[in-house]
Amino acid sequence: MLIQQIFTEKIAHSSYILAGDKTCAIIDPRRDIEIYLELARDLGVKITHILETHLHADFISGHIDLAQRTGATIYTPKAADCDFRSVPLAQGDSFSIEDIKLDILETPGHTPEHISYVVTDTSRGQEPVALFCGDTMFVGDVGRPDLFPGRAEELASKLYDTLHEKLLKLPDFCEIYPAHGAGSLCGRAMASKRSSTLGYEKNYNYALKINDRADFIDSLTNNMPDAPDHFSRCTDINRVGPKEVKDLTIPDALENDRFREKMKNAIILDVRSFESFGGQHIPQAYNIDRNSNFPTYAGWLLPPEKDILIVSDNYSQAFNACTQLHRVGLDRVAGYLENGMYGWVTDGLPTRHVPQISSTELHDRITAGKEMTILDVRAASEYEDFHIEGAINIPVHELRDRYSEIEHNTETILICGSGQRSSMGCSILLQKGFSNVQNVAGGMTGYAAAGYGPECPMCVLPWAPFKNK
Template sequence: MIIRQFFIPGIAHSSYLLGGVSSCMIIDPARDPDIYIHAAEEEGFTITGILKTHLHADFISGHLDLHERTGAPIYAPKSAACEFLHQPVSDGSRFTLDDCKISVIETPGHTPEHVSYIVTHLSSGNEPVALFSGDTLFVGDVGRPDLFPGRARELAGALYDSLHEKIMKLPDHCEVYPAHGAGTFCGRSLSAKRTTTIGYERRFNPALQIRDKMAFIHELTSNMPPSPDHFSRCSDINRRGPALLSSLPPVTGIRPRTVKDLLAKGAYEILDTRRYDAFGSVHIPKSWNISNESNFPTFAGWVIPPDRDILLVVHSPEEISKIVSTLRKVGLERISGYVEKGATGWALAGNVVDHVHTISVHELDRMLHAGEELMVLDVRTAGEYAGYHIPGSVNIHWPDLRTRCVELPADRQIAVICGTGSRASIACSILKRNGYSYISIVTGGYTGWIAGGLHQV
């Protein structure tokens, strides 16, 4: 038996190849079939099954793309009522992969239809050796149960039962392969460690130390992090069946003059994927700025309207393929093209440009001590703000500025700060789109502020 993990930064998603003797199955595939096909070829396996633990909320799954390429059947939870051709599984379902037995247990809680897959390697014995737990059990955490409006307490109770009555009945040596790691919004405080064992989690997972069910429900439904917008739509897309990647049009360059004409129609969004310093220097007016780094897919899925056509501004055309693939992972498929020569090409064509002023942490500190009329807008989460912040600053989480920007003065200088500068730049692009002009990005954010030894509470 062989298990290979595939981890995608940004959405912190883990998928797996489970191999037997000559065949393998892919668990919770991402929307990139090539990586699994190549891995199977390297191992000398034929892909004979595609297993889904649940309808993922944070990304578009690659089950249909992989099925199209390999013909392998898709196994999905019966209660998910998937609309694509699949083999439904539920409690007690069993099938084999060469010398491996795969048993299904229903583990609702993170989502109502969730299942987990238990693997027994028959050549080695009759005890379970691996669990593909999806988003029920993570390393150091458990799946959040609050993604379905009005059902958080019900699902938290179901999650408690799934964990204590089913998963924790497995032997301590059983290895656990979750669908996410640190950085996902599907849990609250996942470990950076990407695999674990039942015994390790039994001893060290904070959520599993809460033995009282009502206390568990309270803990899992209180002070949860905000959930991005695309979480409310990806599950249903995965249930219906995503569009095949082969059916989506190629993304090509568009001349600035044509881009100007398209923008004049009012039906397009400009997404500038450069770093905040480049965006601040020059950009196309009313652009969104989400840097093609770290949490790019999650942040893009959070705020970019999926029902509008998207024009990209990139640092280099060589980045286009990766950026487009990343956006499609969170359901942003209406990508019409990218601006040839980017913001520079736009400016060279004689078009109007915009910018966002950038200040250092020391400039901000000097301005505050000088008593200048300045508002410090902290766009981190409420939890981050509670940990430390600049005295007198105002906290509005950056995605909420889409509706809460009206609370800010339009005629007062606003210095926008986050952890490093990237989220502040997204916030500034939102404010710019809503007519705010007197804004600055604090470069380096709180990382620079703390390193500079400046005051905070």
């Protein structure tokens, strides 16, 4: 038996290949499936099973594409009531892949329909050796139960039973393989380690050490991070069955005239760095730096009913951005600006810019008592850890609705952890009619490095969901 993890950056998603000598299963596959086909080829095995633990909220699954390409059978939770052809699984079901036995546990909590796969390598023993637990349990955390409006306490209570009555009764040496790692918003406090054992988690996972049901429910239903807009959309798409990637249009390379024509009924997404966007950009464009937590913020901020036109430095960046947009169900990519901003400005077409100021400049203005609005667009938890005195906190995704709380006629300085989220915020405010917005390059990380405040605990962690974002 072989288990190999495939970790997808930015959405912090873990999928797996579970292989015998000749055949294998792919567990919780991402939408762009070539990596699984290549791995199976390299291992000399045939993909015969596609196993889903639940209806994923933060990304579009690759189960339909993978089944079409390989002829493999899809296995899903019976309670998901999926619209596509699959084998529905419930508590007590089991099946085998060569010498690998998989027993099904219903593990609701993160979602109502969730199942987990308990794996026994019968060639070596009769006790469970691995658990594919989806988003029920993570390394250092458990799945958030608050993604379904009005059902958070109910699902948190079910999660408590799932953990204590089912998963924690498996052997301590049983390895756990979750569907996400640190950086995902499907939990709150995931560790950077991507697999663990039940014994280790019993000792060091904070949620598993809460033995009182009421305390557990309270912990899992308060102070949770906001859930991005696309979470509910992706769940429904995965239930129905997403369009196959091969049926999606390849983005057109658009000359300036065609780009301008399509702009009338589309949104513009500038995926360049915040420094480049600040220098020159097309009016009304969103800026979501492709090096940031790009798919999450794209799914969060962009209206899904609109065509998307991409502005990038080159075709490779545009194609990469398109792949990441597809991962969160944004399929309406209508083209990209073929000659980039250089071709745009040399044709004399209109642009806007966002002044970039340094931490030192900001500090000097604060010290001088300059009249301005400092807008901190980080998450509330980051703001509470440390912020500039007098700064207003509106997380970037809330600016779409809360921009009216900001004074239009005052200079508005936006700051985040590094300059990326604040540049997103600048692009939103410009769309809302603000004219005097500036971005703090380096954000709170630079502000702390310049000696004006302590390090932001979230900004300095290498695996943090908002690291350099």
